[in-house]
Amino acid sequence: xxxxxxxxxxxxxxxxxxxxxxxSVAIIFPLIVVGTWAxxxxxxxxxxxxxxxxxxxxxxxxxxxxxxxxxxLSLQLSTVVTLLSAAICLPxxxxxxxMTFPGRNVLFFSFLAGHAFPKFGLLVAIAxxxxxxxxxxxxxxxxxxQLVGTLLFMIWIPVAAFQSVDRRMEEAARDVGASPLRVxxxxxxxxxxxxxxxxxxxxxxxxxxxxEGAWLIGAPGIRTMPVLMITFINNQMVIxxxxxxxxxxxxxxxxxxxxxxxxIGGGAFARGFGG
Amino acid sequence: xxxxxQASARPLDQGENRRRPYGLLLVAAPVLLVAWLVIWxxxxxxxxxxxQRSDEGAIEFTLDTYLFFFSDRYSxxxxxxxxxxxxxxxxxxxxxxxxIALYLRFSAGRLPAYVQSxxxxxxxxxxxxxxxxxxxxxxxxxxxxxxLNAVGLPKIRTPYLTPWGPVxxxxxxxxxxxxxxxxxxxxNVSNQAIEAARDVGARWGQVxxxxxLPRIGNSILVALSFSVLGIFSSFTLPYVxxxxxxxxxxxxxxxxxxDVNDPQMAITQxxxxxxxxxxxxxFYVRSVARNQGK
Numbered sequence: 142x143x144x145x146x147x148x149x150x151x152x153x154x155x156x157x158x159x160x161x162x163x164x165s166v167a168i169i170f171p172l173i174v175v176g177t178w179a180x181x182x183x184x185x186x187x188x189x190x191x192x193x194x195x196x197x198x199x200x201x202x203x204x205x206x207x208x209x210x211x212x213x214l215s216l217q218l219s220t221v222v223t224l225l226s227a228a229i230c231l232p233x234x235x236x237x238x239x240m241t242f243p244g245r246n247v248l249f250f251s252f253l254a255g256h257a258f259p260k261f262g263l264l265v266a267i268a269x270x271x272x273x274x275x276x277x278x279x280x281x282x283x284x285x286x287q288l289v290g291t292l293l294f295m296i297w298i299p300v301a302a303f304q305s306v307d308r309r310m311e312e313a314a315r316d317v318g319a320s321p322l323r324v325x326x327x328x329x330x331x332x333x334x335x336x337x338x339x340x341x342x343x344x345x346x347x348x349x350x351x352x353e354g355a356w357l358i359g360a361p362g363i364r365t366m367p368v369l370m371i372t373f374i375n376n377q378m379v380i381x382x383x384x385x386x387x388x389x390x391x392x393x394x395x396x397x398x399x400x401x402x403x404x405i406g407g408g409a410f411a412r413g414f415g416g
Numbered sequence: 417x418x419x420x421x422q423a424s425a426r427p428l429d430q431g432e433n434r435r436r437p438y439g440l441l442l443v444a445a446p447v448l449l450v451a452w453l454v455i456w457x458x459x460x461x462x463x464x465x466x467x468q469r470s471d472e473g474a475i476e477f478t479l480d481t482y483l484f485f486f487s488d489r490y491s492x493x494x495x496x497x498x499x500x501x502x503x504x505x506x507x508x509x510x511x512x513x514x515x516i517a518l519y520l521r522f523s524a525g526r527l528p529a530y531v532q533s534x535x536x537x538x539x540x541x542x543x544x545x546x547x548x549x550x551x552x553x554x555x556x557x558x559x560x561x562x563x564l565n566a567v568g569l570p571k572i573r574t575p576y577l578t579p580w581g582p583v584x585x586x587x588x589x590x591x592x593x594x595x596x597x598x599x600x601x602x603x604n605v606s607n608q609a610i611e612a613a614r615d616v617g618a619r620w621g622q623v624x625x626x627x628x629l630p631r632i633g634n635s636i637l638v639a640l641s642f643s644v645l646g647i648f649s650s651f652t653l654p655y656v657x658x659x660x661x662x663x664x665x666x667x668x669x670x671x672x673x674x675d676v677n678d679p680q681m682a683i684t685q686x687x688x689x690x691x692x693x694x695x696x697x698x699f700y701v702r703s704v705a706r707n708q709g710k
Contacts, residue, residue, distance in 0.1 A: 156519055157527040164516075164534040167588070171549035172541065174559045178552060186557040187565040229445035242439030248447050250705050255454045257697035259649030261666040262686035266457035269464070269679050289453045292446050350542040353651045357670055367544045367652075374548055374656055384552070387545045394540045 178384035198381035207369060208386070215366040218280070218355075219348040222287045226344055230295035231337065237296065238303035249300075252293045264357050271358060278362040286354035291344040298343075302336035303329070346397040350390075366390060458690065461683045468680075481684035493662035495688070501583055501654070501664060502647045508587045509594045509643055510636070516591075517598035518628070521605070532595075539592040543585070547656040550585055551576055581657035582664060586647050594639045601635020602628070638703050641696035649689050665689050 177191065178184070182198065184191035202208055236242070237249050255263065267286060268277065276282030306329050314324045352367040359365065364372075370390070373383050468478050485491045513535075520532050538546070553559045555576040564571060575581045605628055613623050629636075651666035658664060663671070665685060673682035690697075 154523065154525075154527055157523060157531060160516060160519055160531045161527060161534070164531060168534050168537050170559075171546075171553045174552050175545070175549045187562050189562055189566050229449070233443040233446045236439040236442035240439035240442070242437040242443075245439065248443055250701070250708075251447060251450050251455075253701050253704060254450060256645070257701045258454075258458065259645055259665075259689045259693045259697075261649035261651045261669060262689040262693075263454065263457065265669045265673055265682050265686040266461040267453055268673060269683050270453075270457050270460060272679055285453065289449060292450065296446060350544070352542075352544055353666075356651070357673065360674065367542065370544045370548070371652070371656060374544075374551065380552075383548045387548050390542065391545060394542060397540060 175384050175387050178381060179388040181381060181384075198379065198385055201379070202382050202385040202389075205382075207364070211364050211366045211369040214363065215349055218283060218287065218363075218365060219345050222284055222291060222348045223341060223345040225284070225288055226291040226295045227341055230292060231299055234296050234299035235303055238300045249296075252296055255289060256293060261353055261357075264354055268357050277358060278360065280363060283355050283359045283363050283365075286358050287348045287351050290351060290354065291348060294347070295340055295344050298340035299333070299337045302333035302340075305336075306332045342397055346393050349393055461687050461690075465680070465684045465687055481681055482688070484681070485684055485688060490662070491668075491685070494665060494668045497579055497662040498648060498665045498689075499692075501579060501586070502644055504583050505586045505590065505647050506640055506643055508583070509590055509639070512587065513591060513594040513598055513639070514636075517595050517602055518624075520595070520599055521602040535595045536592045538588055543589055543652045544656075546585055546589060547653060550581070550588075550657055554581075554584070576657060577659050579659060581659075582650070582654040585653040585657050586650060589653065590643045590646060593642060597635055597639040597642065598632065601632035601638075604635075605631045634703060637699060641700040641703075644696045645693055645700060648693050 179198070180194050180196065181191040182195040183193040237245065264286065267289075271277050271282050271286075276285070311324050311328050314328050315321075319327070350367055351365075352371070355363060355365045355368050356371065359368065366386070367390075370383065370386055373386065465481055466477060466479070467475050468480065470476050470478075516531065516535055520528050520535075541549075551558065554572070554574055556574050557571075558574070561571045561574075575584055609627055609631075610623055613627050618626070649666050649669070650664065651670060654664040655667040655670070658667070665688075669682050669685045669689075672678050672685060
């Protein structure tokens with residue numbers, strides 16, 4: 142967008158104002174309504190604003206045992222999946238970026254396979270395999286299914302990061318006698334690090350919110366936070382429970398939003414999706 | 417590379433290990449995982465539905481489960497509503513996102529930056545929170561009803577639990593990627609080409625039709641493939657916002673697998689969704705691969 146000229150002076154950007162208003166209404170307004178519900182004690186139809194604000198339902202929601210066990214479980218799952226994913230994907234990403242070996246291209250693109258099929262259909266096919274292995278309803282079953290979901294991100298983004306490291310700086314460091322490990326630690330990692338961190342964060346948050354695999358593979362034993370949300374919504378329990386959980390759940394997403402801006406801003410993200 | 421580094425050859429150095437496949441070892445774990453949990457389930461699903469054990473114990477080729485699916489009224493209704501939802505979402509996404517992307521491409525400043533961050537924002541709203549917000553805003557006695565009532569208008573016919581519920585939710589959810597993909601495609605349209613056309617008197621409609629659209633055709637198809645793949649077998653939004661019957665393929669497969677406890681039929685439904693999406697999947701892989709190759 143840098144190539145375009147600024148609009149001529151004095152012209153009001155009506156189109157832009159139109160889009161800004163329409164998108165604000167369609168995207169921000171629903172979230173404000175949810176936020177309002179979270180801090181509402183009494184709000185009866187047809188009042189435009191709640192009759193009584195308060196934190197009573199925060200206490201009630203947070204004193205529910207199922208909320209805490211779901212939250213702990215979700216955090217455990219996300220941590221285990223992200224660590225496993227980083228452990229197997231980052232070395233692979235380095236290899237894809239820097240080494241030549243037979244079948245490199247085919248293997249690199251094989252990670253697309255999971256995204257070339259409709260996701261839930263694939264999950265059902267995996268669930269059929271897990272059924273024979275008795276992995277349905279187990280922690281590790283859900284770990285495996287969520288791990289598969291992180292592979293593409295955790296390999297492709299770090300590969301791009303490793304490739305964008307200035308090779309001449311690495312070679313210069315080698316020339317003055319630095320060991321490969323030293324080069325990796327002092328030259329490669331500082332340059333590739335931030336992008337890799339963003340990929341790790343994305344995979345953590347993505348796993349935290351992953352609903353479909355957890356629902357299909359995990360039920361009934363494994364109840365993650367999003368799965369608990371679905372039951373809250375379906376059972377039409379106290380409206381505020383859902384609102385409080387939404388606000389709580391949105392915090393990690395907000396952190397991701399802040400950190401991921403650099404990854405998404407680069408346009409590399411859309412290209413990764415084939416744009 | 418100098419003689420010094422040649423002498424101190426180490427495994428991480430690409431120059432020396434070209435013939436030694438250390439790389440294969442490093443990539444083995446994720447590749448095997450893909451083979452086990454993506455490739456094998458698909459092959460196995462197709463195999464298990466086409467070759468079943470007959471009553472005598474012999475394994476034979478059969479189309480029974482497929483014939484059942486395509487002769488069962490309820491299954492066909494579910495398939496139809498899935499196709500309708502996917503088509504409607506794709507259409508709405510195109511109509512909504514192309515103007516946004518065009519606006520973002522051809523303007524600069526603070527307002528477009530604000531519009532862009534709004535358009536990308538849904539990417540950071542998990543679909544389960546979106547479902548909840550949808551119910552509170554468009555559901556019965558939701559915020560829209562409250563506001564309409566306040567100005568003396570009748571309530572809306574709520575889209576919650578109708579086929580329109582998932583459509584609205586899925587469009588909302590897919591706006592960011594569609595805009596980003598289209599915007600990235602519009603990056604290939606040079607300002608000179610447009611200025612040249614404008615200089616010879618082309619109207620904006622003609623510029624769009626003759627200059628812009630042909631150049632972003634590929635991006636439009638990528639965006640289409642991506643949203644079709646995502647929407648066709650979506651689960652959470654149709655499950656929470658959609659009607660109980662007919663239901664989309666996602667909830668249908670889930671119910672067949674878990675509640676009806678008929679994995680065989682669920683896999684058949686999965687293979688049928690693969691069949692309907694195969695063209696989009698192949699196209700998606702091809703264009704991503706081509707892009708990466710550049």
